Amino acid sequence: MKLAYAAQMREMDRRTIEEWGLPGAVLMENAGRAVANICEDLLEELPPGPVVVVAGKGNNGGDGFVVARWLHSAGCQVEVCLLPRLGELTGDAAINARFAERLGVPIHQEATRPFLQERLTRATLIVDGVLGTGISGEVRGSAREAIEAINTAPAPVVAIDIPSGVDADTGAILGDAVRAHITVTFALAKVGMYQHPGRGRCGEIIIAPIGMPAELADSPDLRTNLTTCADAAAMLPPRGPSMHKGDAGRLLVIAGSVGMTGAAALSALAASRAGAGLVFIACPESLNDILEVKCTEALTRPMPETDQRSLSLAAEEPIAESANHVDAVVLGPGLSQHPQTQELVRRLARRIQRPLLLDADGLNAFAGRADDLRERPAPTVLTPHPGEFARLSGREIAVTQADRPGAARELAASTGCIVLLKGAGTVIAEPGGDAWINPTGSSGLASGGSGDVLSGMIGAFLAGGVGAPEAAVAGAYYHGRAAEVAASQGTRGMVPPKLLEVLPGIFPED
Secondary structure: OEEEOHHHHHHHHHHHHHOOOOOHHHHHHHHHHHHHHHHHHHHOOOOOOOEEEEEOOOHHHHHHHHHHHHHHHOOOOEEEEEOOOHHHOOHHHHHHHHHHHHOOOOEEOOOOHHHHHHHHHHOOEEEEEOOOOOOOOOOOHHHHHHHHHHHHOOOOEEEEOOOOOEOOOOOOEOOOOOOOOEEEEEOOEEHHHHOOOOHHHHOEEEEEOOOOOHHHHOOOOOOEEEOOHHHHHHHOOOOOOOOOHHHHOEEEEEOOOOOOHHHHHHHHHHHHHOOOOEEEEEEEHHHHHHHHHHOOOOEEEEEOEOOOOOEOHHHHHHHHHHHOOOOEEEEOOOOOOOHHHHHHHHHHHHHOOOOEEEOOHHHHOOOOOHHHHHHOOOOEEEOOOHHHHHHHHOOOHHHHHHOHHHHHHHHHHHHOOEEEEOOOOOEEEOOOOOEEEOOOOOHHHOOOOHHHHHHHHHHHHHHOOOOHHHHHHHHHHHHHHHHHHHHHHOOOOOOHHHHHHHHHHOOOOO
């Protein structure tokens, strides 16, 4: 499902009006009517009382007047608290305000915070029409006061297009933002609505068509996508009745060091449960016995180790030879940052001619030298969390988190790799500029080892012949779904083995 940035929505508005000849007033009418319909449905389940529309002076406020007019016509008790004076409104917003006034909708002009608080306390439903998607910079003045008043009121809130104060591009909270129960957005959802903290202010997101031509919404210029269940399912090939383990793919997991056998085990076990036909673990030789016990589904390959029981440079040739006999490789979980091991990672990344996923210490080996990954001879997936991303890219974590899709796109372009930036609203970006935002997951993933499970899942998909972008997108989606299913018994204290338990049951039936 395509998502839009604010500037892209403005361009879609302009083209709809100027090239297709659909007046802006019609778009505003359709938008307000869509919100009014949802409000009417809500009112059937709410106690009697007034609907209060809080309106600013822009088009978002104009939409609010359309909402008020339709609710008034339907016999609902409704009033508008307008932040400016009526005379300050212009264009389509002014037209709809005058129309609502003539129909008898009560309009309170220059509504102050004390007045708003008094009216909102009495409301059974609040409609947020204060600000739209075009804001930049911190919200101040009467708009800030209105947001604060809305957030202290007990009634549920329906936001028009986007909760006021949420940055439509990044999801940042611009000083303060409305906490909506439902957000009715128009034509396309906005990128910032699926990035935190903005996502947490939107509540349920409903996308309402308002008459824009379908070809504008399908434009190839819209390169940010929200992964849907149908998208993820379509990315995984069906498994026919005659499939054997060779068809399902062979995966090599290069992982583990003293104290970190769990990372290797979780990655390998996740790969098996995500459908890999054969999983091999290349590990330090002194850890082979424990991994054989932990991973009865995998075949272990003991390799030369350093005196600190991590993989040594002497392991390069046997690992490279093993990689020639598999379909994909996961490199990094629990490897350690021993200098020899880190150099081994860099050498293997240059040599392995199979699809490769780099995670954890596999990523740390390229801290400050991410451009070296352009030398990779085959598709590569990077799966950093924000701290690892900072070490790879040289960006501060706060800068990365302020624009996660932009940051992921930049690293993908500079390295030629697929970049999966972990965190709430995981972002997957490919070097050409396309990006996906993942909507699944739960706070239960805030547990050591969850990322190792993700690496194994994506590795299994790569080994099964799924393209690198699709493997990363589907991996993030089903990893999040597993967390949602596992969270049925609570998220606090949920551990990665719980994800492994539910994995086989979350994939689509063949």
